[in-house]
Amino acid sequence: MSSSKLLADAEIKMDQPIKFYSTGDEYGEFSNFAAYPIRIGNRIWPTSEHYFQAMKFKDKKDQEQIRKANSPMLAARMGRDRKRTLRKDWESAKVNVMREALLAKFTQHEELRELLLGTGDAKIIExxxxxxxxxxxxxxxxxxxxxxxxVDVRSTLREDLSKPKLE
Structure with a gap:
């Protein structure tokens, strides 16, 4: 196969949206259930799902129980448990909480950063x-x-790459 044909095939693929869901699928690393720990503040969260679900609650005890959940699925179930008191501003805060988790995940794991940047300008779809x-x-x-x-995090990572390094 000619190199121009390979390039054309690669460009076609980059025009296609990237769909992900399960951690075992192609681009499954994008899932919040993917096993990439993140550090936010002075705590390490097993997955971005653990962090997101815990931040639904103001009570530090609830947050810590969710952080220690044995799996992201259990953390998700705990986060949906309405016996716990949801923080009053959750609906207005949830997108920023997710953005914070994703920025941590894709800046703290170089292989994930490269994977996300390697998606070019493709639309990304859960x-x-x-x-x-x-x-x-x-x-x-x-x-x-x-x-x-x-896609927003990908843009932020690109901006960070284009900034001159201070030495």
Missing amino acids: HTTNDDYWGDGGDGRGKNMLGRLL
Whole structure:
């Protein structure tokens, strides 16, 4: 195959949206369930899902229980438990909390940063019928907020790369 054909195929692929959901799938690293610990403040969170779910609550005891959950799925269940008192500003804060978690994840793990930057200008979509806010709802009508935030983080990482290094 000629090099121009390979380049054309690569460009076509970059025009295609990148869809992810399960951690075992291509681009599964983009999932909040992917096992990439993040440090925020003086605490280490096993996954970005643990952090996101814990931040729903003001009570430090609730946050710590979720941080120590044995899996991101358990952390998600705990975060959806309405026996815990949700912080009053959660609806207005949740996108910024997710952005903070993603920035930590993609700046603290070089291989993830490279993977995200390697997506070029492709649209990134969390493709799932389970969620029409963070995902696309399975039919493209969802808000895809997670995918949109990943595109924002990709732009931020590019900006950081273009800044001159101070020595």
